[in-house]
Amino acid sequence: MSEKRIAVYSFENPDTPHYLSTTFRGNCTAVDQFKKLNRVGEGTYGIVYRAQKISDKEEPIVALKRIRMDYDNEGFPISALREISLLKNLRHENIVSVYDVVVANGLDNIFMVMEYCEQDMAYLMDNVMAKYPERQYRPAEVKCLLHQLLKGVSYLHDEKNIIHSLARSFGDPIDNMTPRVVTLWYRAPEILFGASDYTQSVDLWYIIVNILLTCKLLGTPTERVWPELVDQPLYGTIKFPSIDYDSIDKTFPDSTDATLDLLRAFLAYRPSRRISAREALRHSYFTEYPRMCNPALLPTYPELRNLKMVDEHGVKKHKVFDPKKDLINIDEPIVKRYDL
Amino acid sequence: KELILEYAHVFIEDMFHCDSGPSPQFANQVSLDAFLTNIMARTRITTSTLITAFFYLERLKLFHPKCKGSPGSGHRLFLAAIILAAKYMYDDTFDNTAWATVSSGLFDLEQVNHMEREMLNFLEFKLFIRSFEWIQFNERLNACIRKEQQSIITQTN
Numbered sequence: 001m002s003e004k005r006i007a008v009y010s011f012e013n014p015d016t017p018h019y020l021s022t023t024f025r026g027n028c029t030a031v032d033q034f035k036k037l038n039r040v041g042e043g044t045y046g047i048v049y050r051a052q053k054i055s056d057k058e059e060p061i062v063a064l065k066r067i068r069m070d071y072d073n074e075g076f077p078i079s080a081l082r083e084i085s086l087l088k089n090l091r092h093e094n095i096v097s098v099y100d101v102v103v104a105n106g107l108d109n110i111f112m113v114m115e116y117c118e119q120d121m122a123y124l125m126d127n128v129m130a131k132y133p134e135r136q137y138r139p140a141e142v143k144c145l146l147h148q149l150l151k152g153v154s155y156l157h158d159e160k161n162i163i164h165s166l167a168r169s170f171g172d173p174i175d176n177m178t179p180r181v182v183t184l185w186y187r188a189p190e191i192l193f194g195a196s197d198y199t200q201s202v203d204l205w206y207i208i209v210n211i212l213l214t215c216k217l218l219g220t221p222t223e224r225v226w227p228e229l230v231d232q233p234l235y236g237t238i239k240f241p242s243i244d245y246d247s248i249d250k251t252f253p254d255s256t257d258a259t260l261d262l263l264r265a266f267l268a269y270r271p272s273r274r275i276s277a278r279e280a281l282r283h284s285y286f287t288e289y290p291r292m293c294n295p296a297l298l299p300t301y302p303e304l305r306n307l308k309m310v311d312e313h314g315v316k317k318h319k320v321f322d323p324k325k326d327l328i329n330i331d332e333p334i335v336k337r338y339d340l
Numbered sequence: 341k342e343l344i345l346e347y348a349h350v351f352i353e354d355m356f357h358c359d360s361g362p363s364p365q366f367a368n369q370v371s372l373d374a375f376l377t378n379i380m381a382r383t384r385i386t387t388s389t390l391i392t393a394f395f396y397l398e399r400l401k402l403f404h405p406k407c408k409g410s411p412g413s414g415h416r417l418f419l420a421a422i423i424l425a426a427k428y429m430y431d432d433t434f435d436n437t438a439w440a441t442v443s444s445g446l447f448d449l450e451q452v453n454h455m456e457r458e459m460l461n462f463l464e465f466k467l468f469i470r471s472f473e474w475i476q477f478n479e480r481l482n483a484c485i486r487k488e489q490q491s492i493i494t495q496t497n
Contacts, residue, residue: 072453074436075436076453076460078433081427081465082428085465085467089468110457
């Protein structure tokens with residue numbers, strides 16, 4: 001039986017395809033230098049593992065994200081290609097870092113070595129917040145989280161010229177851009193109307209719609225609030241119910257004026273009127289009472305994704321959150337909280 | 341035919357010292373110029389994508405100064421670079437099957453997939469271009485074209 005070999009057509013010597021064993025890895029580190037500790041999740045294009053470099057020294061925990069390569073026809077997936085090359089170019093405390101790209105089995109399996117994050121928000125919301133309403137984030141903590149998110153977005157927009165929801169960067173040489181971008185639910189109105197000259201303002205829409213997912217809230221877009229509406233390519237092809245006024249204040253009756261003001265600023269129909277990440281960071285929402293808390297004072301939760309339990313049938317499953325045993329710092333105020 | 345396309349094969353040959361003429365191994369191979377023109381005509385890829393591909397080739401040379409081509413390697417270099425440029429620039433672009441189809445019959449899908457991954461590795465996945473890099477590169481490119489034009493005029497006189 002012949003060993004699986006890879007034909008390599010080197011740029012340096014292209015006419016003689018030579019064969020390498022499956023341990024070939026070009027300039028990259030081999031993934032077998034890492035030990036996988038456990039699986040933490042699965043995204044649209046790959047499985048994520050919690051892992052550690054094998055070494056005599058104490059090595060940091062990292063996340064290994066395996067890039068799904070089952071689309072042979074496509075070649076290297078566009079989304080992964082952009083994610084790697086963009087993230088390699090970014091360095092910010094609120095943006096996950098990519099340290100390296102490692103390979104296994106020739107160049108067939110590719111893993112990103114990334115900064116390990118203890119929690120993901122979706123998992124936390126589904127497994128803790130949804131079941132234990134009393135453990136939900138307090139207003140000061142929500143402000144802190146939103147502030148960190150906006151700091152990351154402001155870095156992308158103002159320093160790197162990147163639109164997050166498109167994973168695309170802007171240089172000078174831009175041809176017209178395709179309006180067929182971003183998961184439908186999150187698309188900003190100018191993209192829905194077929195614009196090809198959209199800007200970073202689409203991200204601010206995306207961030208908030210991601211949370212709200214409703215448009216009944218805003219009333220129908222009109223020329224009064226968005227004068228360029230009639231110039232959008234698909235204007236007139238979409239029929240909206242006629243709703244005269246937004247109902248933001250009725251939908252969120254308990255919110256303060258500053259909260260509603262920031263929300264309206266994020267959801268401005270007219271792209272040029274929508275608040276930028278940089279402006280949003282200075283909004284009074286963050287400084288009014290209760291003031292946003294310090295990131296170090298956010299509550300911590302056990303790393304449920306890493307704790308495996310065996311049920312009575314011997315089936316492995318994720319540990320279930322137990323508010324009595326698993327909460328460390330919510331009921332015992334070791335540190336003074338800003339909003340107490 | 342656009343000026344930049346007309347000189348495209350010259351840049352690649354100069355940068356990697358690879359001859360565009362048919363190599364002994366591929367006696368009936370199409371010239372680099374014909375290969376390029378065929379790809380550009382069939383895919384209708386824009387000029388800025390073409391320039392991005394050249395930029396990646398220059399970056400490859402920068403990362404691996406000793407890297408040198410041989411007869412025939414220009415085709416691979418160009419194809420791998422233009423695939424990455426198109427994927428980086430466009431949200432909706434050709435898959436590798438399509439790139440194999442427009443490769444003048446030189447490469448199959450497996451080869452295209454492999455050269456793409458090899459190029460990514462050599463470029464260390466760095467496809468980002470800063471705006472000052474882009475401006476400087478375009479100036480160099482224009483200077484190159486002017487120089488080529490001059491030398492052609494000198495030769496004909």
